[in-house]
Amino acid sequence: MLVDSHCHLDLIKNSDPDTLVATAHDKGVSHFLSVSVDLEHFPTLLGIAKRIENVYASVGVHPNTPETVVVDVETLTSLADDSKIIAIGETGLDYFRTEGNLAWQQERFRTHIRAAKEINKPLIIHCRDAAEDTLRILREENASDVAGIMHCFVDSWDTAQEAMDMGFYISFSGIVTFKNAKTVQSVAKQVPLERMLVETDSPYLAPVPHRGTTNQPAYVRHVAEFIAKLREESFDTIASVTTANFFRLFD
Numbered sequence: 001m002l003v004d005s006h007c008h009l010d011l012i013k014n015s016d017p018d019t020l021v022a023t024a025h026d027k028g029v030s031h032f033l034s035v036s037v038d039l040e041h042f043p044t045l046l047g048i049a050k051r052i053e054n055v056y057a058s059v060g061v062h063p064n065t066p067e068t069v070v071v072d073v074e075t076l077t078s079l080a081d082d083s084k085i086i087a088i089g090e091t092g093l094d095y096f097r098t099e100g101n102l103a104w105q106q107e108r109f110r111t112h113i114r115a116a117k118e119i120n121k122p123l124i125i126h127c128r129d130a131a132e133d134t135l136r137i138l139r140e141e142n143a144s145d146v147a148g149i150m151h152c153f154v155d156s157w158d159t160a161q162e163a164m165d166m167g168f169y170i171s172f173s174g175i176v177t178f179k180n181a182k183t184v185q186s187v188a189k190q191v192p193l194e195r196m197l198v199e200t201d202s203p204y205l206a207p208v209p210h211r212g213t214t215n216q217p218a219y220v221r222h223v224a225e226f227i228a229k230l231r232e233e234s235f236d237t238i239a240s241v242t243t244a245n246f247f248r249l250f251d
């Protein structure tokens with residue numbers, strides 16, 4: 001059994017969520033966390049989660065969503081008031097795709113952490129070229145109270161350690177299977193099994209051997225298989241520990 005801890009079922013084109021979930025089931029993927037990127041599409045996402053068994057969702061505004069989109073704690077907490085909404089995010093910082101003065105992005109990140117703490121649901125953290133500020137804000141806002149997932153992890157071992165010290169789990173995407181992803185691979189080798197998760201981030205970042213095509217939750221199997229080889233563990237070990245970790249984090 002495997003869990004795709006981060007996908008975007010509502011953003012995968014040319015296929016409907018029911019088919020994607022059925023295809024993934026055939027590959028042993030049993031549970032899915034479909035992550036919110038903005039509030040405009042949130043009703044669709046919630047609809048999918050409520051309709052399909054074992055599909056859960058989060059609520060949040062992605063750091064790359066333009067500055068003009070403003071969100072407050074109350075909106076997030078009231079939208080999260082549903083048993084199928086198990087996390088707040090994805091939130092965090094992205095200094096790669098958004099440039100300039102990013103005080104607004106940091107403020108939006110703080111808002112998400114405050115909302116998560118208020119309703120005691122874990123955070124889904126997106127971090128790109130912003131490890132230092134991400135960790136600093138997580139510390140300043142006492143995000144360890146709720147912790148969560150460092151999704152699509154591509155940062156250093158030091159960053160992984162600091163995040164784990166705050167109670168966060170480290171989630172690896174298809175990037176770990178890419179030939180030149182040496183840093184990610186070395187982190188994936190070192191992260192303690194009880195802190196590791198796997199994800200697709202589909203429709204993005206399809207793992208080898210599907211690199212360059214549209215990603216889908218079924219492909220999380222390739223991520224787990226690659227990590228198993230990398231760590232010289234069995235596939236079953238990686239599948240069962242990452243699944244157990246997911247259920248421990250989300251009760």
Ligand SMILES: [Zn+2]
Pocket residue numbers: 090126127151152
């Ligand atoms: Zn992300």
Ligand SMILES: [Zn+2]
Pocket residue numbers: 006007008035090201
């Ligand atoms: Zn994502």
